[in-house]
Amino acid sequence: MATGIPSFNISTLEQMYIDSCMRHDVPPNTEILSGFFEAEVKKSCNELCSLEIILDHLKDIDVPPLLDVCATIESSEIEAVDVRNGPSCTLKGECALSLMRTFNQKLRVVDLQDSSFGKDFLRELAQRGLECQTLNLRSSHFRKLNMAGKFMQIHTLNLDFSTSLTSFREDCFACMPNLVCLSMCETRVANLWTTISALSKLSCLVELRFQKWLCCNGGASPSASSGGNLDQPDVVLPSSCTDTGEQLTDIDEETYLNPDIDEVFGNFFSFNSRAINQPAHSMMEDTSDDSEVDFSSNWREFDYTDLLANVSSGWNRQFNLQNEKEDSLPGSFGRHIADVPLKYIPQHASPICFEKHYREYMIASLPHLKVLDNLPVRKIDRESAAVTFSQYFEYLPYNRKHKESVVSILHKREIKETRSHLQSKNQKLSYSYGNSPYFYTRSLCAAKVGSSAWPFLHSLSVSGCDLGDGSRSFRPRQFEYHPSLSSLLVFGTLDGEVVVVNHENGKVVRYVPSLGAMNNVLGLCWLKKYPSKLIAGSDNGSLKLYDIEHLPPTVTSMYLGAGSITFDDFDQLTSVHINSTDELFLASGYSKNVALYDINCGRRIQVFTDMHREHINVVKFSNHSPSIFATCSFDHDVKLWDLRMKPIQPCYTNSSSRGNVMVCFSPDDHYLLASAVDNKVRQLLAVDGRLHLSFDIEPTGSSQNYTRSYYMNGRDYIISGSCDEHVVRVCCAQTGRRLRDMSLEGKGLGTSMYVQSLRGDPFRDFNMSILAAHLRPNSKYEIVKVNLLASCDNARGYPKSQGACPSNSKGG
Numbered sequence: 005m006a007t008g009i010p011s012f013n014i015s016t017l018e019q020m021y022i023d024s025c026m027r028h029d030v031p032p033n034t035e036i037l038s039g040f041f042e043a044e045v046k047k048s049c050n051e052l053c054s055l056e057i058i059l060d061h062l063k064d065i066d067v068p069p070l071l072d073v074c075a076t077i078e079s080s081e082i083e084a085v086d087v088r089n090g091p092s093c094t095l096k097g098e099c100a101l102s103l104m105r106t107f108n109q110k111l112r113v114v115d116l117q118d119s120s121f122g123k124d125f126l127r128e129l130a131q132r133g134l135e136c137q138t139l140n141l142r143s144s145h146f147r148k149l150n151m152a153g154k155f156m157q158i159h160t161l162n163l164d165f166s167t168s169l170t171s172f173r174e175d176c177f178a179c180m181p182n183l184v185c186l187s188m189c190e191t192r193v194a195n196l197w198t199t200i201s202a203l204s205k206l207s208c209l210v211e212l213r214f215q216k217w218l219c220c221n222g223g224a225s226p227s228a229s230s231g232g233n234l235d236q237p238d239v240v241l242p243s244s245c246t247d248t249g250e251q252l253t254d255i256d257e258e259t260y261l262n263p264d265i266d267e268v269f270g271n272f273f274s275f276n277s278r279a280i281n282q283p284a285h286s287m288m289e290d291t292s293d294d295s296e297v298d299f300s301s302n303w304r305e306f307d308y309t310d311l312l313a314n315v316s317s318g319w320n321r322q323f324n325l326q327n328e329k330e331d332s333l334p335g336s337f338g339r340h341i342a343d344v345p346l347k348y349i350p351q352h353a354s355p356i357c358f359e360k361h362y363r364e365y366m367i368a369s370l371p372h373l374k375v376l377d378n379l380p381v382r383k384i385d386r387e388s389a390a391v392t393f394s395q396y397f398e399y400l401p402y403n404r405k406h407k408e409s410v411v412s413i414l415h416k417r418e419i420k421e422t423r424s425h426l427q428s429k430n431q432k433l434s435y436s437y438g439n440s441p442y443f444y445t446r447s448l449c450a451a452k453v454g455s456s457a458w459p460f461l462h463s464l465s466v467s468g469c470d471l472g473d474g475s476r477s478f479r480p481r482q483f484e485y486h487p488s489l490s491s492l493l494v495f496g497t498l499d500g501e502v503v504v505v506n507h508e509n510g511k512v513v514r515y516v517p518s519l520g521a522m523n524n525v526l527g528l529c530w531l532k533k534y535p536s537k538l539i540a541g542s543d544n545g546s547l548k549l550y551d552i553e554h555l556p557p558t559v560t561s562m563y564l565g566a567g568s569i570t571f572d573d574f575d576q577l578t579s580v581h582i583n584s585t586d587e588l589f590l591a592s593g594y595s596k597n598v599a600l601y602d603i604n605c606g607r608r609i610q611v612f613t614d615m616h617r618e619h620i621n622v623v624k625f626s627n628h629s630p631s632i633f634a635t636c637s638f639d640h641d642v643k644l645w646d647l648r649m650k651p652i653q654p655c656y657t658n659s660s661s662r663g664n665v666m667v668c669f670s671p672d673d674h675y676l677l678a679s680a681v682d683n684k685v686r687q688l689l690a691v692d693g694r695l696h697l698s699f700d701i702e703p704t705g706s707s708q709n710y711t712r713s714y715y716m717n718g719r720d721y722i723i724s725g726s727c728d729e730h731v732v733r734v735c736c737a738q739t740g741r742r743l744r745d746m747s748l749e750g751k752g753l754g755t756s757m758y759v760q761s762l763r764g765d766p767f768r769d770f771n772m773s774i775l776a777a778h779l780r781p782n783s784k785y786e787i788v789k790v791n792l793l794a795s796c797d798n799a800r801g802y803p804k805s806q807g808a809c810p811s812n813s814k815g816g
Contacts, residue, residue, distance in 0.1 A: 012080035014044045014053075017073055024069035035061035036070065043082060054112065055082050059089035059100055067099045074106035084112035087136075091118055097125030104134060109157060111135050117142035117162075129153070133179060141166065148173060149202075155180045159208075164189040164352070170749060171195060172202035174458055174795075180206060187213040194355040194731075195747045196362065200369040201457035211375040212366070215353035348379070360702040364392035396700055398741040401770070402720070404450040413447045449769050449793065456795030459746060464493075464773070464787040465510045466503070478503060480785050482761065483775060484528045488535050490767035495787065496525020502540050504552050507773070507789065514555040516540075516568075527580035529589065531603075539589055539603075541580045545573035547591060549603065572608040574599050579622045583630040588647075590633060592620040598635065600647070612651055616641060622666050626673045626690070634676055638663035642678045644693060656693040660684055666712045670719035675737070677722060679713040682706055685724050687737065697740045704728060716764030716772055723772055725759030732759060732774060734792070746790060748776050760785065769793070 012020075018040040025032045039055050047053040055077070062070075077085065085107045089100070100121060104114060114136040119125070126144060133153025138160040146166055150173035159182050163169060169191040177183065183206050193199055193214065203209060356362060357377070366376055367389035373381050393399075400407065466478060479498040486492035493507040500518030502525060505511065527541030536553040549569040576594035582603070583589065591599045596619060600610045616637035626632040631647040642664055643654035658678070666679040675696060676688040683701035688694065699722070703709075706728050713724040715737065725732040734743045748757035757776040765771035770792035777785045 012076050014040055014047065014081050017076065017080055017082070020076065021069060021073045024072040027072075028065075028069045030065050030069055033062065033066045033070075036066070047081060052083055053081055054084040054086055056086045056088070057103070059087065059095050060091075060093045062095050062099075064096055064099050067095070067103055070103065071106055074103070077110055078108055082110060085110050086113040086115070087111070088113070088115040089117075089119060091120075093120060097121035097128070101125065101128055101132075104136070105132075107135070109135050111137075111157075113138045113140070115140040116144070119144060134158075138162075143167075144169075149176045151176045151180065153179060156182065158183055160185040162187045163191060166191050169193060171198055171747065174202065174456060175205065176202055177205045182208055184208050185211040188354060189213055189215055190352040191354045194359070195745055196356060196359055196365050197457040197744050198747070199356060200366070203370060207372065209370065210372060212370070212373060213375075213377050215357045215377050216351045217348040217378045218351050220347045220349055350377070358702070360700065361392050361396050364389040365397065368393035396741055398736050398739070398743045400454045401450045401743060402446040403736075403739075404447065404454075407454045408447065408451050410448060410451050413444060413451055417444050445769075452793040453744070453770055457744070458796045459744075460791040460794035460796050461746070461748070461788055464505070464507055464789055466505055466512060477784065480775060480787050481524050482526055482528050483763065483773065483787055484530060484538075485763055485766055485773075486535065487530050487532050487766065493773070493787075494528055494530070494538055494540075496528055496540055496542070498524050498785065500525060500542055502528075502538075502550065504555075514550075514552045516550060516555060526578050527591065529580050529582045531582055531586045532584065533586045539580050539582060541574065541577045541591060543577060543593075545575045545577055545593075547571040547574060547577070547580070547601070549606075569606050571601055571606060572599075574608075579620075579624075581624050581633070583625040583633075584628055585630045587630065588625075590623045590625065592623040592635065594619045596620065596637075598623055612645075615643065615645075615651070615654075618663075621664065622668075624668050626669045627671055628673050632673075634667050634669065636664035636667040636678060638681075640664065640680070642667050642676065642688065642693070644676070644690070658688055658693040658695070660686065665710045668714060670715055670737075672719060675719065677713055677715060677737075679711045679724065681711060682709040683711050683724070683726060685711060685713050685722070685735075687722075697737070699724070699735050699740050700742070701733060701735075712759070712761055714762060714764055717769045721764075721770075723762055723764055725762050725774065727758055727760055727777075730758050732762060732772075732790070744792065746792075748774065748788065757786075757788070 018037065021036060021040070022032050035058060039057060043053050043055045087100075087104050087107075089095075093100075104111060111134070114134060117140050119141070123145070126146060130146075130149075130151050131153050133151075133155045135157050136155075137157050139155070139158055140162045142162055143165045144163065145168050146163070147168045148171050149163075149169060152173070152175070156179070158180055161180070161183060164187050166188070167190065169188070170193060172193075186203075186206070186209060191214075203212070350357065359365070363376060367373060367381055367386055371386075375381060399405065478495070478501065480495040480503075481498045483493060483495035486494070491506045491508045492504060492513065494502065494504045496502050500523055502516040503512060504514040506513055523542050523544045525540055525542050527539070527547075529539045531537040531539075534551075537549060537551050539547065539549050541547045548571070551568070574591040574593055577591055578593045580589055580591050587603055589601050589603060591601065596614050596616050598612045598615055598620060599608055600612070601607065602609045615635055617639035618637050620635050620637050623633060623635050626634075632644065633647070634642060634644050636642045640660050640663055642658045642660070644656055645651040645654050649655075660678065660680045662680040662682060662684045664678055664680045666677075668677050669675070669690060670677065673690055676690050676693075678686050678688060680686075682703040682705070684703070685699040685701055686695060687697040687699070689696050699713075701724060704726075709726045709728040711724060711726040713722050715721070716723050716734070719737050721743065722735050722737050723732055724735065730748045732746045732748070734746070735741065736743060748759070757778055759774055760777050761775040763773055765773065768791075772790045774788045774790060775785060776788050
C-alpha cells in the first residue's frame with residue numbers, strides 16, 4: 005500500500021481516465037466510470053475505498069486508456085483494487101494480465117474463477133506472479149501446479165473445483181511466504197507425500213481445505229448448510245480469514261466449529277450462481293501435452309463423496325460430536341452445544357481425503373496448521389495425530405527421526421574412523437555414532453530418500469531394435485531382473501517375444517521373436533548357477549529354456565531355434581519358477597494343478613492335481629531350500645509344500661478373506677509375502693504360516709483390483725501395487741509402516757498409468773521397476789524405472805543426483 009498523503013483524489017483519476025480515452029480515440033467505458041463513482045461513495049461512508057473492475061465489462065480497446073490511469077492509482081485515494089471476471093469475458097488474456105500487474109501492491113482481490121483465458125494465460129500468471137492479496141482460481145485447468153512466480157503479497161489462494169489438478173511441482177509454493185489460507189476442494193490431488201512436501205514451504209499456512217465438513221445439526225440435511233449446494237454462491241476465503249487476511253479468532257482446543265461460518269463470507273466475492281455440471285469452456289481445442297495446464301477433456305466437476313460407498317466400513321466419515329469425555333477420542337472434532345450433538349459430513353472432497361489417516365497425517369506434518377477442512381486443529385487433535393503418525397507412517401527409512409544431509413553423514417563417519425584410529429588399545433571409544441555395519445549405508449539412503457518426495461521416474465527406453473522394417477517399440481507383459489548380473493533384465497511381450505536388455509543403457513542384448521509359437525509371455529525365470537539361461541512360458545502353454553550365449557547377437561539375425569530347449573506344454577500357463585539348485589522348475593496356470601519339470605532331462609516328470617479349490621495364480625520355490633515351494637489361489641488359500649513329502653497334503657494352509665493373487669518368499673526365506681485382491685497384503689512366518697504382519701493399505705472396493713507385492717532392499721521393505729490404481733506403496737517389512745506412495749502419471753489429463761507388475765532392484769537399494777499400463781484403450785505397456793534416492797529436476801524431469809546405495813539384504 006502507498007504511504008503518505010495521496011496525490012490524486014478520485015475525481016482527478018476519473019478526469020484523467022476521460023482525457024486518456026480522448027487521446028486514444030476510445031469512448032469512456034461506463035462501467036469504469038461507475039466504478040470510480042462507487043469508490044467515491046465508499047470513501048464518503050468511511051468504508052474501504054476500493055475500485056472494482058469487472059473484466060466482463062471491458063473490451064481490448066478499453067485497456068490502453070485505463071493503463072494510463074493505473075500508474076497514478078498507487079498514489080491516489082484508492083486504497084484497494086479488486087479485479088473479477090465472469091462467464092462472458094471477451095478480453096484477451098495478455099490485456100487482463102497487463103491491467104492487473106499495473107495496479108502493483110494496491111491489487112487486493114483477483115477473482116478468475118471459471119477463467120476462459122486459456123493455457124498461455126495460466127502459464128504466464130503462474131510463472132511471473134501477481135501482487136494481489138487474494139487469488140481465486142476456482143475451476144482452473146492446472147494439471148501440475150507450478151506457481152513459480154512472485155506472489156509475495158498473497159495470503160489466500162482458492163483452487164476449488166480445479167478437476168485437472170493432480171499434483172504439485174516441488175517448489176510451487178516457495179514464492180508465497182505470506183500464504184495463510186489455501187483451499188483445494190474437489191481437485192484430483194491424491195498423494196499425501198508430495199502434497200505435504202509442497203505445502204511445507206508455506207511457513208505461514210494456518211488454514212487448509214481439501215473438503216468441507218458440513219454440519220447436519222440433528223437431522224438436518226447437509227444441503228441446508230451454506231456449502232451444501234454448489235449451485236449456490238460460495239466463498240473464496242476459508243473460514244478463519246477475513247478479506248484483509250487477519251484471523252477471525254484464535255483457534256485453540258476450546259474452539260468449536262460454527263456450522264454457518266461460511267455464510268460470514270458468502271458475499272465476499274459475490275459469486276454468480278452457476279450450474280456445476282456444465283461442460284468446461286470453449287478452449288477444449290487445445291491439445292494435451294506434458295505442460296502444467298490442461299484443456300484436453302470436458303471434465304465436469306464431480307463430487308468425490310460418491311466414492312464413500314466404496315471405502316472401508318471401518319472408516320467412519322461421519323462424526324457425531326459427543327461430550328467432552330468422548331471428544332478426546334481420535335477423529336472427533338467438535339463439542340456438545342446446548343446439549344445438541346452435532347454431526348458433520350464431508351462435501352466436495354479431493355481424493356487425498358480418502359487416504360487412510362489423512363487428517364492425522366496432515367496435522368502431524370504441518371505443525372502450524374490451525375484449521376483443516378473447516379475443522380479446528382486442537383491440542384488433543386495434534387497429540388492424537390502424532391500417535392497415529394508414529395503407528396502407521398515412517399518419516400524416514402530405517403526409522404531415522406531427523407533429516408540429515410549426505411555431507412553431514414560422511415563427515416561423522418570420517419570423524420568416527422579418525423577417532424577410532426587414534427584410540428589406544430586400553431582406552432574405551434567415547435564416540436559411538438553408528439555402531440551397526442549397515443548404519444552409514446542406511447543413513448545415506450535415509451538422507452537421499454528424505455531429500456525429496458518426488459523420486460526419479462523414467463520409462464525404460466529400449467534401443468537397438470531395428471528389425472529390418474524400421475525401429476519398433478515393444479509391448480512388455482512380464483519382466484525379471486537378472487539374479488547375478490546387475491545390468492540385465494529380461495521381459496516378455498504381448499506378442500510372444502523375449503527380450504534381454506541392458507536396463508542401465510537401454511540396449512538390447514538378445515532378442516527372440518515369437519515365430520508364431522508364443523502368445524503373451526507371462527512366465528519368466530533366470531537360472532541362478534547358469535546365468536546365461538532362462539525359462540520363458542506363455543499363456544498358450546509353450547515352455548522354453550533359452551541360453552542367451554547361443555542366441556543371435558543382433559536383433560536382425562535370423563533366429564532358427566538355436567540355443568533353446570522345448571518342454572511339454574502347460575495349458576493356460578500364468579507362472580513358472582526354478583528351484584535353488586537349477587534342477588527343477590514348476591509351472592501353474594488357470595487350473596488346480598501344478599507341473600514339475602526336470603531341467604537337465606528337458607521333460608515334465610510329474611503333475612500334482614487338485615492342489616487348490618480354484619485355479620492357482622502363482623507358484624514359487626523358496627530361495628534356499630530346493631524342495632520347498634508355495635502356491636496361492638483365488639480360493640483364498642496360501643499353501644506351503646515339500647517335494648520330499650510327495651505333496652499330497654500341504655505343510656500348512658493360511659487363509660485370507662480375499663482371493664490371493666501373489667505369493668513370494670523373502671530373500672532369506674524367513675517370511676512369505678501374500679497379496680490378495682484389493683490391497684490385502686500380509687506377511688506370514690514361512691516356518692509355520694502364522695500371520696506376522698498385516699499391511700494397512702486401504703481397499704478400493706473393487707473385486708477386480710488385483711494386488712501384487714514384492715520385497716525391496718533385501719527383506720527390509722515391501723513394494724505393493726494394484727491393477728486398478730496408479731500408486732505404488734512402499735512399506736517397512738518389519739513394522740508395516742508406510743514410507744512413501746508414488747503416483748504414476750502419463751502426459752495430459754486422463755492418462756494415469758496403472759500397475760500391472762513390479763520388482764525391487766536386487767542390486768540397488770530403493771530402486772525398482774514397474775510394469776505400467778495407461779488407462780486409455782489399446783494403450784501400450786511400459787516398464788518404468790524408479791529411483792527413490794534421486795529426485796527429479798522440476799523443469800526437465802532429469803534426476804538431480806544418480807547416487808545409489810549398494811543393496812544390503814540384512815535385516816535390523
